[in-house]
Amino acid sequence: MADFTSEDEIKELLKSACQPTAPPPELKSQQLQDLIRGAGSSDYGVTLPRWRQPKVGASIAAAVISVVIGYGIWLGQAVGAMLAP
Amino acid sequence: MAQSYKIMALNNRQMADSISQNEAQLVKDLRRRDPMAVAELYNAYADRIYSLVFNQVGRNREVAQDIVQETFVAALKSAAKFRGHSKIYTWLCSIANKKVSDFYRRKKRQTKYQTTKALELDQLGGEALAADSGDSGEMQEVTRQVLFSLPLHYRQVLILKYVEEMPVLEISQIMGRSPKSIEGLLTRARNELRTKLATQSEG
Numbered sequence: 001m002a003d004f005t006s007e008d009e010i011k012e013l014l015k016s017a018c019q020p021t022a023p024p025p026e027l028k029s030q031q032l033q034d035l036i037r038g039a040g041s042s043d044y045g046v047t048l049p050r051w052r053q054p055k056v057g058a059s060i061a062a063a064v065i066s067v068v069i070g071y072g073i074w075l076g077q078a079v080g081a082m083l084a085p
Numbered sequence: 086m087a088q089s090y091k092i093m094a095l096n097n098r099q100m101a102d103s104i105s106q107n108e109a110q111l112v113k114d115l116r117r118r119d120p121m122a123v124a125e126l127y128n129a130y131a132d133r134i135y136s137l138v139f140n141q142v143g144r145n146r147e148v149a150q151d152i153v154q155e156t157f158v159a160a161l162k163s164a165a166k167f168r169g170h171s172k173i174y175t176w177l178c179s180i181a182n183k184k185v186s187d188f189y190r191r192k193k194r195q196t197k198y199q200t201t202k203a204l205e206l207d208q209l210g211g212e213a214l215a216a217d218s219g220d221s222g223e224m225q226e227v228t229r230q231v232l233f234s235l236p237l238h239y240r241q242v243l244i245l246k247y248v249e250e251m252p253v254l255e256i257s258q259i260m261g262r263s264p265k266s267i268e269g270l271l272t273r274a275r276n277e278l279r280t281k282l283a284t285q286s287e288g
Binding site: 005007010011013014015016017018020021022023027028031032034035036038039040 | 118120123124127128131132133135136139140144146149150153154157158161222224225226228229232243244247248250275278279282
């Protein structure tokens with residue numbers, strides 16, 4: 001038995017041991033039908049990016065609004081202090 | 086909608102890493118859940134994904150079939166998140182790899198009272214390998230047994246590199262690691278494979 005020192009030997013060995021295999025045709029057609037049916041219904045709900053998910057989006061919006069309000073209050077006080085005699 | 090996407094990714098591995106226009110159109114249609122696009126995706130990639138998964142799970146047909154189904158369902162669900170930074174096949178491989186890892190994680194949870202050795206050559210894979218040995222050469226069979234006895238991430242990286250003939254960069258996208266980390270992983274996996282094959286040949 002070879003000692004498999006070269007990459008080519010390993011490649012040849014693995015390629016021979018892991019030859020391409022196709023699933024049975026009847027299974028493929030069944031899986032495809034299931035996929036098309038699932039895609040057409042609401043079974044496969046769309047997974048939105050995290051920042052677009054309602055909970056995360058609402059949290060981000062609340063944080064932004066808080067910062068804007070806080071900045072407004074600070075600005076009001078700062079301007080008031082500047083204008084005070 | 087009679088539209089042909091002419092997916093070039095199937096046999097052309099020399100294609101650029103970024104997504105082609107045809108693939109971009111296919112992804113766009115998948116986001117709309119167009120049945121033609123779903124069929125196009127499945128018909129173009131199901132065989133290759135099945136083959137990849139089949140070899141990772143110790144040539145167990147039933148497990149491979151379930152994981153392929155889960156892979157395509159997950160791909161449809163996450164098509165909106167796919168940005169096209171890799172080829173569709175690379176994207177599907179990364180989903181399939183995660184599903185295989187999930188399968189073994191679930192199995193580990195179910196069998197955590199069993200010994201580690203039993204987990205390594207678990208019943209499903211072991212039986213499938215034994216059943217598959219009838220029509221294949223002895224060396225092929227020994228290689229399969231040794232490959233299946235390796236840790237999953239070694240098995241995955243070896244299959245992607247030498248069976249799928251993917252470049253390190255593409256493997257790094259699939260496995261979510263840096264190219265340098267993949268090179269290190271490949272070296273360790275090759276050494277482990279060589280050692281185990283040598284032990285088998287001595288024994």
